[in-house]
Amino acid sequence: MDQHDKSDHNSAGRLVLPMAPASCCGPEVLPAAPPRSDQPFVEGVHPGPRGDIPRVSSRLRQADHWGAVKARLGVGRMHYAVDPGLYALGTPDEHAPVLVSANYKMSFDFLRAALPGRNAWILVLDTKGINVWCAAGKGTFGTDELVNRIQAGGLKDIVTHRTLILPQLGAPGVAAHTVKKLSGFSVRYGPIRARDLGAYLDAGFKATPEMRRMTFPFKDRAVLIPIELVEALRAALIVVPIMFIVSGFLGAGGFTANLFSDGLFTILALGLSILAGAVLMPLMLPYLPGRAFAAKGFAIGAVTALLLIAGWGYDLSTWRGVLQAVSWLMMPAAIAAYLAMNFTGASTYTSLSGVKREMRWAVPLEIGMAATGLVIWIVSGFIA
Amino acid sequence: MPKLVYLKDVVTLKLDEAKCVGCGMCLEVCPHAVLKMNGRSVLIQDKDACMECGACSRNCPTEAITVQVGVGCAAAVINGMLGRSGAACCCSIDAGSCCSDPSKPTCGCG
Numbered sequence: 001m002d003q004h005d006k007s008d009h010n011s012a013g014r015l016v017l018p019m020a021p022a023s024c025c026g027p028e029v030l031p032a033a034p035p036r037s038d039q040p041f042v043e044g045v046h047p048g049p050r051g052d053i054p055r056v057s058s059r060l061r062q063a064d065h066w067g068a069v070k071a072r073l074g075v076g077r078m079h080y081a082v083d084p085g086l087y088a089l090g091t092p093d094e095h096a097p098v099l100v101s102a103n104y105k106m107s108f109d110f111l112r113a114a115l116p117g118r119n120a121w122i123l124v125l126d127t128k129g130i131n132v133w134c135a136a137g138k139g140t141f142g143t144d145e146l147v148n149r150i151q152a153g154g155l156k157d158i159v160t161h162r163t164l165i166l167p168q169l170g171a172p173g174v175a176a177h178t179v180k181k182l183s184g185f186s187v188r189y190g191p192i193r194a195r196d197l198g199a200y201l202d203a204g205f206k207a208t209p210e211m212r213r214m215t216f217p218f219k220d221r222a223v224l225i226p227i228e229l230v231e232a233l234r235a236a237l238i239v240v241p242i243m244f245i246v247s248g249f250l251g252a253g254g255f256t257a258n259l260f261s262d263g264l265f266t267i268l269a270l271g272l273s274i275l276a277g278a279v280l281m282p283l284m285l286p287y288l289p290g291r292a293f294a295a296k297g298f299a300i301g302a303v304t305a306l307l308l309i310a311g312w313g314y315d316l317s318t319w320r321g322v323l324q325a326v327s328w329l330m331m332p333a334a335i336a337a338y339l340a341m342n343f344t345g346a347s348t349y350t351s352l353s354g355v356k357r358e359m360r361w362a363v364p365l366e367i368g369m370a371a372t373g374l375v376i377w378i379v380s381g382f383i384a
Numbered sequence: 385m386p387k388l389v390y391l392k393d394v395v396t397l398k399l400d401e402a403k404c405v406g407c408g409m410c411l412e413v414c415p416h417a418v419l420k421m422n423g424r425s426v427l428i429q430d431k432d433a434c435m436e437c438g439a440c441s442r443n444c445p446t447e448a449i450t451v452q453v454g455v456g457c458a459a460a461v462i463n464g465m466l467g468r469s470g471a472a473c474c475c476s477i478d479a480g481s482c483c484s485d486p487s488k489p490t491c492g493c494g
Contacts, residue, residue: 137437137455171413171439172453189412207412214415216388286386293458345457347388349416351436352454352461354391359458 034153035083035124041109046088049157055088058116064109071106073226080105081129086153090119094160097201099190100146100170102127102135114194118201121159125149136173143175147182155185165190165197165205168212216348221282224346228278232339240270250381252320265328269308273332276304277339282346293350294362297340298333305332323380330373334366341366395434396452401425403448410440410449 037045037054040063045052071080084103089112098121101111108124125145127135135141146164150156166174168189176187191200191211200207244259247266251258277297281288288296305328315321341362344350397418404425411419411426416433419426419440438453 136439137453168413168415168439171443172437173442175442176409177443177445192415209417212412212415213417286388291389291391341458345455345459347456349388349433349435350390350456351395351434352456353394353396353436353452355456355458355461357391357394359461363462 033083033085035085035087039083041082042087046091048086048154050154053086053088053158055090056112056122058089058112058114058118060109060113064105068106068109072223073230082108082124084124084126084149086149086155086158087122087124088119089115089122090117092119092121094158096120096159098123098155098159098164099197100125100164100166102130102132102141102170104129104131104135107131110194111197114197118198121155123149123153123155123164132167133169133172136170139173141170142173143178143182146174146179150183150185162186163188163205165201167194168192168207169214214348216285218283220348221285224343225279225282228282228339228343228346229274231342232274232278236270236274240267243270246378250378265312269305269328269332270335272304272308273301273335274339276301276332277336278343280304281336281340282343285343285347292358292362293344293347294337294341294358294366297337298365300340301333301336302329304336305329308332320380320383323376323383327373327377327380330369330376334369334373337362338366338370389432390435390456392432395431395436396450397428397431397434397436397440398450399426399428400448400450401427403446405446405448407445409443409445413439413443415439 034051035054036042037052039054041056041061042054043057044055046055047053067080081103082105089099096119099111100123101108103124103126108122111122125135125141126149127140127145130138130140132141146166150164162185164179164185165188169192171189174187176189179185179187188205189207190197190205191207192214193211196207196211200211243266244263247263248255248258251262253261277300280300281293281297284300285296289299290296309325309328314325316325341358344355344358399419406421406424406426408421408426411417411421415437416430416435418428418430418434420429434451435456436451436454438451441447441449441451441453
């Protein structure tokens with residue numbers, strides 16, 4: 001069903017795309033309609049000078065939690081958006097703070113859930129369903145969109161003050177001094193994490209240094225694993241069956257017997273390679289050697305492979321055993337390094353310059369090791 | 385937990401102290417405390433911690449800070465090299481989502 005949803009969305013996306021320049025992030029073409037009040041998470045309406053404003057609560061419902069789980073797993077995530085525009089959290093008045101967010105539903109939910117018992121305005125920018133940090137990098141959470149949304153929502157008639165609170169992670173896309181010049185509103189950057197927002201508001205818009213520091217603790221790394229794993233398993237669905245069948249031709253016995261020995265080992269080895277690169281590497285990130293992600297991946301992949309080879313009990317007195325052991329050391333290390341390298345995108349502290357430097361040596365090494373390992377593995381099947 | 389630091393001496397961040405008016409906006413937006421106030425202007429205190437997000441340069445009213453902005457994401461670099469446009473990707477600490485075109489819902493990043 002979710003696959004179906006996705007393809008529906010794709011065709012809808014194509015219909016819309018020709019109106020905007022090739023990328024998803026072209027300038028807004030459609031006029032900004034106010035957010036709909038019949039979205040499932042809207043609990044009522046708040047009267048405003050230009051019509052009703054959808055009212056939301058800080059309490060997340062079952063559907064909100066379930067949606068977050070699905071988004072984490074990469075299921076139907078392109079749909080995970082709320083209408084851009086102005087929302088009322090609780091019953092805000094003309095003095096209530098204005099908080100700016102992205103229209104990725106998880107960003108929106110994090111924000112409102114962090115403010116139980118508070119009244120505020122939430123101004124949602126059209127970031128095409130992308131979170132604040134991503135959208136700021138692309139410029140959709142940006143100065144122009146913010147200024148347009150302020151005007152479209154009639155914010156000047158709704159609040160008497162002229163201050164907006166933006167998430168700090170939106171700063172790469174928004175020039176505070178330009179927003180002030182164009183809209184009259186001052187931008188204050190709030191804390192990085194929504195959970196610190198209450199303390200920030202209570203302190204009179206003051207963030208502690210800790211609130212401004214981006215960290216990457218165990219829990220944050222752990223929640224990113226499913227999406228990495230799903231991506232890796234997608235490729236594995238093609239590679240594993242092929243290598244399983246090939247195993248049947250390479251072993252010492254008959255085809256079927258080989259599948260149950262060499263074939264099972266192949267599945268186990270590939271599975272453990274993915275586990276090392278996409279699960280163990282993120283979890284053990286600070287403790288693995290090297291600064292480059294690929295180096296950390298090589299390390300954990302090689303250790304995992306050595307344990308597997310030792311546990312499986314290869315006969316290292318024969319050439320065949322030695323070659324197979326070498327190949328199953330090289331391939332898992334290369335796979336884990338590649339997957340680890342891809343985790344740079346999920347991490348919170350890698351620079352593009354650094355990633356490019358790392359890739360200059362890591363990509364040739366990964367391809368070289370995987371290819372060499374594969375050749376050695378196949379050759380081993382022809383040695384008695 | 386050991387402090388997470390990425391590669392040494394690779395970041396493109398530059399500061400023109402002559403242009404800096406010491407407003408402190410860059411200190412507020414930097415997620416890695418790369419800059420600090422030094423009298424009436426700022427200085428770069430921890431360059432290797434910079435992730436080139438560009439928040440400081442974007443919010444500098446006098447254009448005293450320059451940096452080649454980008455997302456440190458290997459999958460995006462690969463997609464770029466393969467000519468897949470619009471498939472830049474990135475992540476966030478609070479919510480993961482990929483900035484790809486609808487035909488490619490994810491690109492292997494949080």
